[in-house]
Amino acid sequence: MYIELKNISKTIKGTKVLDNINYVFNSGKVYGIQGKNGCGKTMLMRVISGLIRPTEGTVNINGSILWKDMTFPSSIGTLIENPAFIDSYTGFKNLKMLASIKGNIGDEEIRTALTRVGLDSDDNRKYRKYSLGMKQKLGIACAFMEYPDIVILDEPINAIDKDGVILVREILNDLKKRDKIVIIACHDAEEMKILADEIIQMERGKVL
Amino acid sequence: MIRLLRYDLVCGFAANIKKIVMFVIVMILYNVIAYHEIMAFCKGTGIKPGMLDYFCYVLGGPKYIPENMLDIYEIPVMWLMVQIMIAYIIGYYAITDLHRYGQHILLRSESRIKWWISKIIWNVITVLSMYAIVFLMTFITGYISGAECKGKLTEEICVGVCKLSSVTQNEKLLYIELFIMPVIISVSISILQMTVALITYPIIGFVVSQSITFLSTIYTTKILLSNYAMLSHSRYTCFSNIVYSDGLIYGFIVMIISIFVGSIYFNHVDILPKNKDI
Numbered sequence A: 001m002y003i004e005l006k007n008i009s010k011t012i013k014g015t016k017v018l019d020n021i022n023y024v025f026n027s028g029k030v031y032g033i034q035g036k037n038g039c040g041k042t043m044l045m046r047v048i049s050g051l052i053r054p055t056e057g058t059v060n061i062n063g064s065i066l067w068k069d070m071t072f073p074s075s076i077g078t079l080i081e082n083p084a085f086i087d088s089y090t091g092f093k094n095l096k097m098l099a100s101i102k103g104n105i106g107d108e109e110i111r112t113a114l115t116r117v118g119l120d121s122d123d124n125r126k127y128r129k130y131s132l133g134m135k136q137k138l139g140i141a142c143a144f145m146e147y148p149d150i151v152i153l154d155e156p157i158n159a160i161d162k163d164g165v166i167l168v169r170e171i172l173n174d175l176k177k178r179d180k181i182v183i184i185a186c187h188d189a190e191e192m193k194i195l196a197d198e199i200i201q202m203e204r205g206k207v208l
Numbered sequence B: 001m002i003r004l005l006r007y008d009l010v011c012g013f014a015a016n017i018k019k020i021v022m023f024v025i026v027m028i029l030y031n032v033i034a035y036h037e038i039m040a041f042c043k044g045t046g047i048k049p050g051m052l053d054y055f056c057y058v059l060g061g062p063k064y065i066p067e068n069m070l071d072i073y074e075i076p077v078m079w080l081m082v083q084i085m086i087a088y089i090i091g092y093y094a095i096t097d098l099h100r101y102g103q104h105i106l107l108r109s110e111s112r113i114k115w116w117i118s119k120i121i122w123n124v125i126t127v128l129s130m131y132a133i134v135f136l137m138t139f140i141t142g143y144i145s146g147a148e149c150k151g152k153l154t155e156e157i158c159v160g161v162c163k164l165s166s167v168t169q170n171e172k173l174l175y176i177e178l179f180i181m182p183v184i185i186s187v188s189i190s191i192l193q194m195t196v197a198l199i200t201y202p203i204i205g206f207v208v209s210q211s212i213t214f215l216s217t218i219y220t221t222k223i224l225l226s227n228y229a230m231l232s233h234s235r236y237t238c239f240s241n242i243v244y245s246d247g248l249i250y251g252f253i254v255m256i257i258s259i260f261v262g263s264i265y266f267n268h269v270d271i272l273p274k275n276k277d278i
Helices: A041-049 A091-102 A107-116 A132-144 A162-177 A189-195 B002-042 B051-059 B067-072 B077-091 B093-098 B102-109 B112-144 B155-160 B171-199 B202-218 B225-229 B244-268
Strands: A002-012 A015-026 A029-034 A056-061 A076-079 A150-154 A181-185 A198-203
Touching: A002 A041, A015 A029, A015 A041, A015 A056, A015 A181, A029 A041, A029 A162, A029 A189, A041 A076, A041 A150, A041 A181, A076 A132, A076 B102, A091 A107, A091 A132, A091 B002, A091 B102, A107 A132, A107 A162, A132 A150, A132 A162, A162 A181, A162 A189, B002 B051, B002 B077, B002 B093, B002 B102, B002 B112, B002 B155, B051 B112, B051 B155, B051 B171, B077 B093, B077 B112, B077 B171, B077 B202, B093 B102, B093 B112, B093 B171, B102 B112, B112 B171, B112 B244, B171 B202, B171 B225, B171 B244, B202 B225, B225 B244
Parallel strands: A029 A181, A029 A198, A076 A150, A150 A181
Antiparallel strands: A002 A015, A002 A056
C-alpha cells in the first residue's frame, strides 16, 4: 500500500497553498507533517482525502489515481480540523451511525474503539455535553474504528490530557503494526518526534 | 445508497425537529383562521361548506390581481408563511451537514454523486411530508367543522372567503390544481433552492426561492413558477394564462436542471469551509 503525490499544487483564489509537492507514503509508517499555521498541512491532508482537487499533479493510491479512477480513497479515516458530530446523539450512537454506512464493523468494534481512546462506550451523555478533549477523542475513534488503510489525523492531541496522549501513541503504534498509512499533523515538536517515524517539514505550501 | 438515505432522513429530521414543530403550529393557526372565516361567512346564510372549500382556503393561493390593479395587493401572510417554513426547513441541512458530520459520511460513501442524490431524495421526502401535514390538518379542520365531502367547491365560499375570481367544477382539474400542483412546484423550488445554496450560500438559496414565491403572489405571469401552485391564479379561475400542464413541464425542467447542475458542480468542487482563510 502506498500514496504517491506527484507535482501536487493547489491554488485557491490566486494564492498558491500547495506548491509542487512530491512525496511517497508507505504502509506501516506514521508520517508527521510539521510547519507553521497556514503552511498547507491541512490542505495537503484534504488533497489526500479527496476533499479538494489539486490544481496540478496527481495523487496515486496503490495504482489508482484520485479524481480519475476514484472520487475518494476507498479506505480512509480522517480527523481534519475540528471534529463534528450530531449534538443530540451519544458518542456510541454517532459512531454507530457512521459505521452503518459501510457496514463492515459491529457494536463490539465500536465499543472497543471508544474504550481505546479513553471514552466510556456506555456513557449516556449527548455529544453536546462532551468536553473539548472528549470530542477530540471521539474524532480519533471515528477515524480509526474501521481500521482503514489510510488514517489522517490533524492535530490529534489537541485538548487531550497526558493519559489521552499515551492512548493516542498506543493507537498509532497499533495502526503501524497493522500496516496502515498514518499521516498526522501536530504543533508539538517534541510529541511529534515520539509519534512519527518520518517528519515532513512544510513551509509556504512546500515540502522542505 | 439506502444507508445514505436512511442517514439523511434520520439526521435531517433531528436537525429540523424544532422547525417542524414551528411548521405544525403555523398550520394549526392557519386552519383556525380558515375555520373562523368560513364559519363566519356561512353563518345565517344556509350555506354548508364542503371539505374542498377548506383545502381551497389553505392551498388555493392568494387573490389574483390584474396588472392594472396592483395597488389593491395585500400580502397573503399565512399562505406565504407555509412556503417560507418549507424553505426554512429545506434551507440549511444539506450544506451544514456537508461541513460537519456529513464529511465523514461523504468519505465513507466514496461517491459525491450518491451523496448529492441522497440529499435530493431527502429534500423531496421532506417537502412531501410537510404537505402531508398540511393535508392532514386541513382535513381534520374540515372534519371538526362538519364539512361535507361533496367533491366540489362551494362557489359562494370560494369567491367570498378564498378570494377566487371564479370557480371551476371540473373535478379532475380541481384535484390537480389543489393537491398535485402545489406539491410538485414546491418540490422543484426546494431543489432549486438547495442547488443555489450548494453553489453559493444557504441564505442566497432561501432568498431566491422566496423571491420567486413572493413575486408570484403579485404578478400572475408564466415565468414565476409559484403561480402554477395556486388555483387562484389558474386560467380556470381567473383571466390569466396559467395552465397546470405548462407548470408540470416547467416544474420538471427546473427540477432536472437543478439536479444536473448540482451534481456537476458538487462533483468538482473543493470541500472547504466557506469562510476558510487561505
